[in-house]
Amino acid sequence: MSVLLLADHDKGELSPATARLVAAASQLGPVDLLVVAENPDNIAAAAAQIAGVRIVQVVKAAETAESITNSLESLAQRYQSVSASASSVGKDVIPRLAAKLDIQPVTDVVEILGPNRFTRPIYAGNALETLTDPQPKHLLTFRASAFRPAASGNAAPVENLDLSVNSAARFLAAHRTESDTPDLATAQIVIGGGVSVGSAEGFQLIEKLGKTLGAAVGATRAAVDAGYAPNDWQIGQTGKIIAPDLYIAIGISGALQHLAGIQGAKKIFAINTDAEAPLVKIADVALIGDLFEIVPQLIAELEKHGLKR
Amino acid sequence: MKILVAVKRVVDHNVRIRVRPDGTGVETTGVRMSMNPFCKHAVEAAVQLAEKGQASEVVIVSIGPKQSNDVILTALAMGAHRGILVETDAALETLTIAKLLAKVTEEEQPDLILLGKQAVDDDSNHVGQMLAALTNRPQATFASEILVKGSELEVTREVDYGRETVAVPLPAVVTADLRLNTPRNAALPMVMKARSKPLAVRPATEFGIDLAPRLVVEKISPPAERVAGKTVGSVADLAAAIAAEVNEMEAL
Numbered sequence: 001m002s003v004l005l006l007a008d009h010d011k012g013e014l015s016p017a018t019a020r021l022v023a024a025a026s027q028l029g030p031v032d033l034l035v036v037a038e039n040p041d042n043i044a045a046a047a048a049q050i051a052g053v054r055i056v057q058v059v060k061a062a063e064t065a066e067s068i069t070n071s072l073e074s075l076a077q078r079y080q081s082v083s084a085s086a087s088s089v090g091k092d093v094i095p096r097l098a099a100k101l102d103i104q105p106v107t108d109v110v111e112i113l114g115p116n117r118f119t120r121p122i123y124a125g126n127a128l129e130t131l132t133d134p135q136p137k138h139l140l141t142f143r144a145s146a147f148r149p150a151a152s153g154n155a156a157p158v159e160n161l162d163l164s165v166n167s168a169a170r171f172l173a174a175h176r177t178e179s180d181t182p183d184l185a186t187a188q189i190v191i192g193g194g195v196s197v198g199s200a201e202g203f204q205l206i207e208k209l210g211k212t213l214g215a216a217v218g219a220t221r222a223a224v225d226a227g228y229a230p231n232d233w234q235i236g237q238t239g240k241i242i243a244p245d246l247y248i249a250i251g252i253s254g255a256l257q258h259l260a261g262i263q264g265a266k267k268i269f270a271i272n273t274d275a276e277a278p279l280v281k282i283a284d285v286a287l288i289g290d291l292f293e294i295v296p297q298l299i300a301e302l303e304k305h306g307l308k309r
Numbered sequence: 310m311k312i313l314v315a316v317k318r319v320v321d322h323n324v325r326i327r328v329r330p331d332g333t334g335v336e337t338t339g340v341r342m343s344m345n346p347f348c349k350h351a352v353e354a355a356v357q358l359a360e361k362g363q364a365s366e367v368v369i370v371s372i373g374p375k376q377s378n379d380v381i382l383t384a385l386a387m388g389a390h391r392g393i394l395v396e397t398d399a400a401l402e403t404l405t406i407a408k409l410l411a412k413v414t415e416e417e418q419p420d421l422i423l424l425g426k427q428a429v430d431d432d433s434n435h436v437g438q439m440l441a442a443l444t445n446r447p448q449a450t451f452a453s454e455i456l457v458k459g460s461e462l463e464v465t466r467e468v469d470y471g472r473e474t475v476a477v478p479l480p481a482v483v484t485a486d487l488r489l490n491t492p493r494n495a496a497l498p499m500v501m502k503a504r505s506k507p508l509a510v511r512p513a514t515e516f517g518i519d520l521a522p523r524l525v526v527e528k529i530s531p532p533a534e535r536v537a538g539k540t541v542g543s544v545a546d547l548a549a550a551i552a553a554e555v556n557e558m559e560a561l
Contacts, residue, residue, distance in 0.1 A: 010470050064475065065438070065448055088468040091434050092450050095403070099439035104404045104523040107433060121532070122431050123320075127328045127335055128532055132525040168447040168478050172463065175472040185469070188558060213555065221487070231453070231488065232471045237432065238347075238487060240469070246554045256325065263532060267554055269547070275540070284538035287547045294544055301548030 001029035001115070002054070004075055006068070006084035006093070007047050008144070012039045014046035016186045017144035019152070021085050024142040026052045026150065027112045028081050033156075036061055036068045044158045051151040056158045059165065065092045066167035072097050074163055076137070086141040086241075087185075098139040105139035106131065110146040110264075124237040124260035145185055145243035145264055177230040179217075181207065184233065187216035190244040192235055192262070195222035196251030196273075196291065203228050205295050206250060212302050218242065220258050236261035251291045254279025271295070310364045310457070310479070312355040313419035315410055315440075316348035316384055318377045319430040332528035335430075344380040347425025349387075349492040350485040354455055355423050356388035357490065363457045364421075366390050370413050372406055372513065374398050385503035386495030392506065397513035402522050403431075407439035412516040414444050419480065421462070426451050426484040437484035447477040451486045 003025040008015040018033075025031045033056045035044045040058045047056045059071040072093065076082050082097065084090030086108045098105040111119035116133045118140070184190065191213070193206040203219070210217040219229035221236055235242055237257040243264030250271045252258060259278070262268065270283035271291050280286045287294060320326060321341040329336055344352075358364040367389040371377040374396065381392035395409055414422060422444075427434035441448035449464035453472065456463040465474045467486045477483075495503070513520060541547050 065441075065450070069442070088451065088466075092438060092448070095433075095435035095438035096442045096448065098435070099404060099407055099442035102404075104402050105435065106524065107435070117527075122529070123326045123335060124429065124432065125532060126326050128530050130527045130530065132527060133523075134525060135523055169449065169481075170476045172474040172476055174470070175465075175474070177471045189555070213551070225488065230471060231467050232469060237429065238427070245558050246551070248551070257322075263535075268535070269551065269554075271547070280540075281537055282535040285547065285550045286538065286540045287542075287544065288540060294547075297544040298548055298551075301545055302551065305548060305552040 001080050003028050003031050003081040003083060004072065004079040005031050005033050006072060006090065007033045007035045007043060008085045008087055008089065009035065009037060009043045012037070012042055014043045016149070016183055017085055017087065018047060019050050019149035020144040020147040020186065021083070021142050022050045022052050023150040024109070024112065024147040025081070025083050028115060030054045032057060032079070034059065034072065034075060036071045037063060048156040048158050049152045049154050051154045053154055053156040056156055058158060058160045059163050060160070061163070061165050062167055062171055064167040064169045064171055065096055066169055067165040068093045069096045069100070070165040071163055073100055076101060081138040081140060083140040083142060086143045090141040094139055094141050101137065101139070103135055103137050103139045106133050107141040109140055109142050124257055125263045126256070126260070143241055145241055177232050181210055182214070182216045184216040184218050184235070184240050184242060187242070187244050189213050189215035189246045190218055190242050191215045191248045191250065192218045192220065192252055193223055193229065193250050194220045194252035195226055195228070197223060197228055200228050209295055209299055212299050220252055220255070249279050249283070250295065252279050253277040254282070310358070310420045311366045311368070311418070312358065312364045312421045312423060313368050313370060313414065313417055314351050314355045314384065314389065314423045315436065316352060316369060316371045316380050317345045317425070317428045318342050318371065318373050318380045319345045319428055322346050322429050328529055328531040332530055334529045342376065344383050345425050345428045347427060347485055347487070350487060350489045351423040351425050352384045352387050352389060353490045353492040354485055358457065359388065368393065368417055368419065370395065370410065372397065372401065372409055378508065381508060382503050383495070385506045386500045387493055388499070390506065392508040394508065394510045395513050395516070396510055397520065399520055401520060402524065403433050403435035404439060404523070405518060405520055407436050407443055408518045409513060409516055410436065410440050411443040412518065414440070421479060422482045424482070424484050426486050437482050441482035444482070446480050446482050448482045449475050449477045450484045452483050453486050453488045455483060455489070
C-alpha cells in the first residue's frame, strides 16, 4: 500500500509544503519521496529529515513536465498511489502521468477519508465532492495547506537513480518575483490587497504591514491584472489556495473567485470602506474605513504591541 | 499551422451556485450557462494567430449535450472557422474527455491544440495534460504568452514562483491562463455569420471509447458556512485583535 510522493522544491531548496504532503500521503501508507531536479542534493538531504519518509529517490534531470512525468512513470509500477502537491508542478505532471497509466486522477484532495475515499472542492470551493476511487492505482494531488506538516528528525536513506529521461520541451528562462516575504501557500499569517490598493506603490504599504507581522503578502486577481502585484501573489480559484491562521484582507470586496482561495483561513480580518462588501460579511473582525489612513496607523499600533516577529 | 481548440460549456462563472439539498450535485436547471472563461482565452489566442497569418485554420471542438452548440457558435463568432460537437448527455470524466479529444486529434491532425487550463465547474485542470500524453506531444500549460518561432513555440507560463519560458516543438498542446489575452465580444454581424459556418455533430458513442466513469461520487455537499463576526470601531481595537490572534498562534 506504499505511496510515491513527488517532493516540492524551488531554487534548489525543499519547499515547506513537502512536510505537509508527507503528512497527507502517510495516511495512505509508507511514503517514498522522489526528487527530480537539476541540482537535487540539498533538496534530497532536507527531504530525508521529514518524519515518515522511508526513502528519498533522486533523479538529476531538467524540471520539465515530460522529464518529471517520465521519472514518476518509471517508478509507478511499484506503488499503489502516486502523488504530488496541487502546485503548478503537480498540476502539470499528475494528469499527464495519469493518462499514460490509464488512471482517472483525483486532484486537489483536501481530506482523506479512507484508503480510497477523498474529498475535493469543486466550483471554486462552493461545493465539496466526496468520492471513492476503486481503481487499482490512485493518482493524487494534495492541497498542502489543508494538512498539518509532518515532524522532522528522520534520517531516511537517499538513493540516486540512474534514469535517462527525455523532454521535447526545453526550459528557457525563469522570471522570478524578488521578495523576502514567507511562502504564501504555507504562511501562518497572510495579508491580501485588492484593487483599491490602487498602485504598485500602494502595495509597498501592504508589504510593510506584512513585514511588521512576519506575514506573506497576496493579492486579488484584479490587483494582479492591473499590474499592482506580481502574478504569483494571486490568491483564489485560479491562483494560490491559502490556509493561514490569520488572513487580513485589505480593500478586498470578496469576489467568489477570491473567496475560493481563502476558505481554509482560520480567522479572517477585513479593512474596507464598504460595510456591505461580501468579504466584510464573512470576516471575524472588520474595520470600516480608508485603508490609506488605517494601514499606517495600524503598523504604528502593532509596533507598540511589540509584535515584530 | 492548423489549430484545434477544445471548449467547454459550464455554469456561467458569475452565477452563485447552489448545491442540491439531496447531495446529488449542483443545481444546473434554469441556470445561465456559457463558455468556460479559460476556453475563451484559448479561442482568442487561436483567432489572433490566424489574424497574424500564423494559423491557416481554427477548428473548435466541444463535448457535451446538444446545447453545447451555443459555445461552439460563440467561438465561431469570435473568428474560428468550423466546429465539431461530440454529443453526449452523460457526465464524462476528464480522462474520457481526453480520449475523445485524442480521437478527434487523430482525424484532424492539428499542429497546435489549445485548451483552457481548467474548467470552472469541476476545477480539474487535467484535460490538456492528458491529451498531450495520449497524443505523445509536449505540453506548455498555464500560458500567458505564446510566440511562434519557426517550427517551435515559445510559451511563457504562470507558475508558483512567477513566470517561466519554455520552448516546445510542434505539434504541441498549450493550455491558456487568464492573462494570455482579452477575449473579444463578437459583434452581431459575426454572430449571424457564425450560423453559416460548418458545424458537424458526432455522437460520442461512435469513437469507440468506453464512456463509463471510473470514480464513484458519493455526494456533493456545501462547504461549512462562515458566520459574520464583529465590526471594531478603531485602529487600536483592530491592532489589539490582531495582537490577540498572534499571541495565541505563538502559544501553539
